Amino acid sequence: MYKHLLVPLDASGLATEIVSQAVPFALALGARITFFTARADFGSTDQGALQRTVAPDRYVDNLAGEARGILQKAEAAAKAKGVSCSSITKTSDRPSEAILEVAQAQGCDLIFMASHGHKGIRGLILGSQTQKVLANTRIPVLVATVESNHLDEHALLAIGIIQDEHRSLAAVVRGLVQLVEQSCADKSPLNVELVLSMIHYIDAFPERLHHPKEDAYLFKLLSARTNECDAAISELRAQHASGGDLVRAMQSAVENYAKAAGDQTEELTRVQTAVAVFAEAQWAHMNLEEGTILPMARKHLTDPDWSTIYQAFSINGDPRFDAELGEGFKTLYTRLMNLAGR
Numbered sequence: 377m378y379k380h381l382l383v384p385l386d387a388s389g390l391a392t393e394i395v396s397q398a399v400p401f402a403l404a405l406g407a408r409i410t411f412f413t414a415r416a417d418f419g420s421t422d423q424g425a426l427q428r429t430v431a432p433d434r435y436v437d438n439l440a441g442e443a444r445g446i447l448q449k450a451e452a453a454a455k456a457k458g459v460s461c462s463s464i465t466k467t468s469d470r471p472s473e474a475i476l477e478v479a480q481a482q483g484c485d486l487i488f489m490a491s492h493g494h495k496g497i498r499g500l501i502l503g504s505q506t507q508k509v510l511a512n513t514r515i516p517v518l519v520a521t522v523e524s525n526h527l528d529e530h531a532l533l534a535i536g537i538i539q540d541e542h543r544s545l546a547a548v549v550r551g552l553v554q555l556v557e558q559s560c561a562d563k564s565p566l567n568v569e570l571v572l573s574m575i576h577y578i579d580a581f582p583e584r585l586h587h588p589k590e591d592a593y594l595f596k597l598l599s600a601r602t603n604e605c606d607a608a609i610s611e612l613r614a615q616h617a618s619g620g621d622l623v624r625a626m627q628s629a630v631e632n633y634a635k636a637a638g639d640q641t642e643e644l645t646r647v648q649t650a651v652a653v654f655a656e657a658q659w660a661h662m663n664l665e666e667g668t669i670l671p672m673a674r675k676h677l678t679d680p681d682w683s684t685i686y687q688a689f690s691i692n693g694d695p696r697f698d699a700e701l702g703e704g705f706k707t708l709y710t711r712l713m714n715l716a717g718r
Contacts, residue, residue: 408460452546472508530682
C-alpha cells in the first residue's frame with residue numbers, strides 16, 4: 377500500500393479542502409506526506425526587477441511569496457493528526473513538471489491532487505495542471521473531488537475558511553514555540569522583534585477577527601439547533617474570554633527578557649514556560665472545535681445556516697469584520713512565516 381504521498385498545493389481555497397482530505401487518508405494508510413507548492417519566478421518579471429531597485433523590502437517579501445505560509449498551514453493540519461510530513465517549494469513556471477520532478481526525487485508512490493481549480497493565477501497548480509500531471513506521470517495519481525463537486529457547498533466553504541484560519545494560527549504558534557525552544561537549546565539570543573510580532577498576530581487575529589465570528593455566528597446558530605453542544609460551546613466561549621491573559625503573560629515574559637541585563641537564562645526560561653502554556657491551551661481549544669463543534673455543526677445546521685456563516689467568515693460587509701482587516705492579517709501571516717524561515 378502507499379507509504380509516501382506528494383500533495384501539491386496552491387494559494388486557492390481548494391488547498392484547505394485537499395489538505396483536509398489528504399491528511400486522514402494518509403493517517404488511515406500509515407503514510408507520510410510531502411506537501412509541495414510551486415511558486416512563480418517573481419524576480420524575472422518586470423515588476424520584480426523594478427521593485428528590487430525601489431522597494432527592496434517589499435521585493436524580498438514578494439520573492440518569497442505565499443509558499444512558506446501555505447506549506448506551514450498544511451504541516452500544522454498534518455501534525456495535529458500525528459501524520460509525519462515535510463514540505464518542499466520550488467520556483468517554476470511549469471507546475472505540472474515540477475510536481476512530477478519532486479514526486480520522483482522524493483520517492484513518492486502516490487500523488488494526491490484536486491480535481492479542478494479556479495481559473496487565473498490562483499489556479500497555478502490545481503485544475504489544468506492536474507490534467508497535465510495525469511498525461512505525463514508514471515506514478516499513480518489519486519484525484520480528489522473538491523468544492524463544487526460537493527452537495528453541501530456552503531458548509532464546505534464555511535468549514536474550509538474556519539479550518540484555514542485555525543491552521544494559520546497553529547502555524548504561527550508552532551513557529552513561536554520553535555523559535556523559543558531553539559534559543560533555549562542553543563543558548564542563543566531570542567529574536568525579540570519577531571517573537572513579539574508573532575504574539576501580536578496571535579492576540580489580534582483571534583480577538584478581532586476569528587473568535588467574534590465564531591461566537592456571533594457558528595456557536596449562536598448551533599445552540600439554536602441543538603443543546604448537545606452546550607457544554608463545549610460554554611467552555612469555548614470561556615476560553616475566548618480568558619485567552620488574552622495567556623497572551624499577555626507571553627508578552628510580559630518576552631519584554632522582561634528584553635530588559636534583563638547580563639545573564640538572561642532565567643527570563644528565557646519564563647518565556648519558554650509562558651509560550652508552552654499558551655500553546656497547550658491553543659491545541660486543546662482547536663481540537664475541541666474541530667473534533668466536537670464542526671462535526672455537530674455538519675449534523676445539525678441547515679444550508680441557510682451555513683450560508684450565513686460562510687458570508688460572515690468570507691467578509692460580508694459587517695463593520696466589525698471589514699475586508700481590509702482580514703487582508704491585513706493574511707499579509708502579516710505570510711510575512712511572519714517568511715521571516716521565521718530565514
